[in-house]
Amino acid sequence: MTTTDDIAFSRPYMGEAEATAAAQTVMSGWIVGGPRLAEFEARFANLCGAKHAVGVSNWTTGAFLVLHALGVGPGDEVLVPSLTFIATVNVIRHVGATPVFVDIQPDTFTIDVDDARSKITPRTRAIMPVDQIGLPCDIDAINDIAAMHDLLVLDDAACAFASRNRSRPVGSLAMSTVFSLHARKIISTAEGGMITTDDADLAARLRILRHQGMSLSDFARHGMPPTVFESYPEIGFNFRITDIAAAIGLAQLDRLEEILMRRAKAAEAFTSALNAHPFIIPPNVPSHLVHNWQSYQVTVAKDSPLTRNEIMDRLHLLGIPTRRGVMASHREPPYAEIKANLPVTERIADATFQLPMHPGLTDTHIHRIISAMQSLS
Ligand SMILES: Cc1ncc(COP(=O)(O)O)c(C=O)c1O
Structure with a gap:
């Protein structure tokens, strides 16, 4: 059984406001494709500095x-x-294209732009950098090579809502950026996603494609004469998000500053304690980047007396939940046949793990996590 003393690894930060917003939307009659979604999209775009x-x-x-x-x-x-x-x-596989694996930078664990450049072939169409657990990638260098080689850029900012790069918000920096609103993300709608772009044509097409290729949304059609019929110019999908989710998302946006502040406070406490740790290295955040602390990931030093897994087991016995660091996808069966030489990726995947990180961590939790880390030897 979970008690209030138990430390959760991750926990959505929601309360009465989200519950009320969801209930009001349920009672409103517009539960999908309605006004809450339009409002959520507009506020989200604005916060990202994106047009759509x-x-x-x-x-x-x-x-x-x-x-x-x-x-x-x-x-x-x-x-x-x-x-x-x-x-x-x-x-990438879902659309029938071929992933080409690129290594990462050893200090930030984001995409190694030189390695990416060296892997460009006449068949390369796109590049998908990842803002690693909230830390923005070197998007300016990515955009440069994309412009030089006529490549599309999709920034995977699943974890990076409200992170910043040279004071600019993630979501405004690539031709398209996609965020996740899953339970472990900075703001959550339980399940959900958001695409940002400055390209009006792309945004309009995405709205049509998410709704079975339908030329007019239900919301737009609502006030029209009954003989205005929609058309279906191309094959679309059902990738809609509900207005109930959007209402929860709006309530989450009201809490955004508090969420970021509470995460930053925990991260600062961890880092200042770990700076003196003999074999656990805190994350490196270059001064031009603002991390949203979606996750807090540490690296076990090469000369550590304990392995990464031994440390995770020891912390578990002390009541501190952890997870391994970000995975190396090329080691999983669907991608194992792609022979990739990724020495930094493999070293970091084996040497990293994540500490509990969410806005609900109390001072007592933070203190217990730090004491447990300091007790390791
Ligand atoms: C880097 C990254 N990309 C993509 C995803 C997938 O997001 P979703 O679960 O919303 O599809 C996640 C989710 O954790 C992620 O961390």
Whole structure:
């Protein structure tokens, strides 16, 4: 049984406001494709500094939709880091394209732009950098090589809502960015996703494609004469997000500052304690980046007396839940036949693990986590 003393690894930060917003939407009659979604998209776009935001059922359907809308498909290669949640790679296969794995930078664990450049071939169509557990990738360098080689850019910002790069919000920096609103993300709608772009044509097409290719949304058709019929100019999908989810998302946006502040406070406490740790290295955040602390990931030093897994087991016995660091997707069976030389990815996947990180961590929790880390030897 869970008690209030138990430390959760991750926990959505929701309360009465989200419950009331959801209930009011249920009672309103517009539970999908209605005014709450329009409002959520407008506020989300504004916070990202993007012209358009398109809500979808999750990151995976959103990223698929962008690749599909941009015509990425069979015969195309897409550059992608292997060190990412496997969804990033799966969507490349969903559209029938070929993932080409790129290594990561050893200090930030985001995509190694030189390695990406060296893997460009005449078949390369797109590049999908990942804002690693909330830390923005080097998007300016990515955009430069994309412009030079005529590549599409889809920024996987599943974890990076409200992170910043040289003071600019993630979501405004690539031709398309996709966020996740899953339970472990900065704001959540339980399941959900958001695509941001400045391209009005792309946004309009994504709205049509998420709704079975229908030329007029239900909301737009609502006030029209009954003889105005919609058409279906192309094959679409059902990747809609509900207005109930959007209402929860709006309530979450009201809490955004508090969520970010509480996460940053926990991260600062962990980092200042770990700076003195003999064999656990805190995350490195370059000064031009703002991390939203979606996750807090540490690295076990090469000369550590304990292995990464021994440390995780010891912390578990002390009541501190942990998870391994970001996975290496190329090691999983669906991608194992792709022979990739990714030494940094493999080293980091084996040497990292994540501490509890969510806005509900109390001072007592933070203190217990730090004491447990300090007791390791
Ligand atoms: C980097 C990354 N990409 C994609 C996803 C997939 O997001 P969703 O579950 O909303 O499809 C996640 C989810 O954890 C993720 O961390």
